[in-house]
Amino acid sequence: MPQTIQGFSRLNKEEKIDWLTSNFLSDSQNATSILKQYWNSDAKLQQLHDEFIENTVTNYYLPLGIAPNFVINNKTFAIPMTIEESSVVAAASKAAKFWMSRGGFKAEILGTQKIGQVHFTYTGDAQKLSSFFELTKSILLNDLKTLTASMEKRGGGITSIELINKNDQLANYFQLHVTFETLDAMGANFINSCLEQLAESWQREYNNYPVFSENNAEMVVIMSILSNYVPQCVVRAEVCCAVSELTEADGIDPEVFATKFVQAVRIAEVxxxxxxxxxxxxxxxxxxxxxxxxxxxRAVEAGAHAYAARNGSYSSLTHATIENGIFRFWIEIPLALGTVGGLTKLHPLVKLNLEILGNPSAPQLMEIIAVAGLAQNFGALKSLTTTGIQKGHMKMHLMNMLNQLDATDTEKSKAIHFFKSNKVTHSAVDSFIKNLRQN
Known part of the structure; x- marks a missing residue:
């Protein structure tokens, strides 16, 4: 039975691995070998990775691919993509190439503001609390000056503070709803530091205000935290062309393809x-x-899915129309991103990837990433409404299946040639390799 442990975080990496492999893995020698083979031979680089998180035992690698030929606002990009799923990079690259000769992608920022909240309960008269908030707002902002001064010099900072009454949803629940502009920083640490100071000042001023003590009204701060729902930090990306230009859609008539494509998007809307x-x-x-x-x-995912449900029902993040012979396909999505701070200045590959993208500002990175999402969706819908999703996906997944079967280089070469003109399935690949080996 595995043993519990005290002080695991104080063990060195070797000791952590020894405890882990001896308690939870059947072949501790092999497990140790696997964990250590992913260590970086550069001790300084490995130490950097070890210090990103806690209780590190090794590195976990994901492939880094490049999707070329993206034309965004008349500028060409090669987009770095880190993902484990087959066909994603290929689909993005194919969509980029498709739209490169049709004007490329257009993108624009609709807003860059982020949200944080101080959540609290209050048992007194709501109107008195509102009057108190108006009286103390300037004091609250003044208390935040030391935290916001640097951000304000660069053009950011706090743009608004509101008192929100949520009594109708939860008894005695109120919040201070704060809007921030964090420029090229994602801003989580800045926002949370400001909110905690705001909560402290709010509680102090409340405790010193005689009206509340005389009426025995109680106010308790529950928590102070940023929100990953950022409906005011939104980017729009779009492609459009004449329906007649939608050729190369796997031989399907452009009007038929465009109609099916738009209908597919509308299905996702409802x-x-x-x-x-x-x-x-x-x-x-x-x-x-x-x-x-x-x-x-994770923050981007949570915010995007919340935005997709903002009207009361979960719906598509992309939209498409055909009007006057013009096909239009677009996305509007909230993206709270940073190009300074965090891993952006620490992880060597992150720094390199940002350089590949031209060292964009946070708003520029929003545009690039929204385009990547739109391209991916175009590629998927193009396949779904023409040849079907599995034909292309399974072709890309072929190498994974061959590796699962421990195929040799010669077997892989023969399999790739064979499945260029044959349907790829797990059973078909398995049978093909077995037949090769028997013969």
Missing amino acids: EPYRAVTHNKGIMNGIDAVVLATGNDF
Whole structure:
């Protein structure tokens, strides 16, 4: 039975691995070898990785691919993508090439503001609290000056503070709703530091205000935290062309293709079961670039899915129309990103990837990543409405299947040639390799 341990974090990496492999893995020698083979031979680089998180035992590698030929606002990009799923980079690259000769992608920032909240309960008269808030707002902002001064010099800072009454949803629940501009920083640490100071000042001023003590009204701060729902930090990306230009759609008549494509998007707009998978495909492209640039893909995911449900029902993040012979396909999505701070200045590959993208500002990175999501969705819908999704996906997945079967280089070469003109399935690949070996 595995043994519990005290002080695991104080063990060195070797000791952590010894405890882990001896307690949880059947072949401790082999497990140790696997863990150590992913260590970087550069001790300084390995130490950097060890210090990113706690209780590190090794590195976990994901492939870094490049999707070339993206034309965004008349500028050409090669987009780094970090993802484990077959066909994602290929689909993005194919979509980029398709639109390169049709004017490329257009992108624009609709807003860059982020949100943080101080959540608290209050048992007194709501009107008195509102009057108190108006009296103390300037004091609250003044107390934040030391934290916001540097950001304000660069053009950012706090743009508004509101008192929100949520009594109708939860008894005695109120919040201070704060809007921030964090420029090229994602801003999580800045926002949370400001909110904690705001909560402290709010509680202090409340305790010193005689009206509340005389009426026995109680106010308790519950928590102070940024929100990953950022509906005011939104980017729009779009492609459009004449329907007649939608050739190369696997031999299908352009008007038929455009009609089916738009209908597929509309299905995702009204059917949540389809919308979830539809949006997952968008996030394949978005998360891959978010990861490659050292940003928080969990925050981006949460914010995007909340935005997809903002009207009361989960729906598509992309939209499409045909009007006057023009096909138009676009996405509007919230993206809270940073190009300074965090891993962006620490992880060597992140720094390199940002350089590949031209060292963009945070708004420029928003545009690039939104385009990657739109391209991914275009590629998926193009396949779904023409040849079907599995034909291309399974072709890309072929190498994974061959590796699972421990195929040799010669066997791989023969399999790749054979499946150029034959349907790829797990059973077909398995049978092909078995036949090769028997003969």
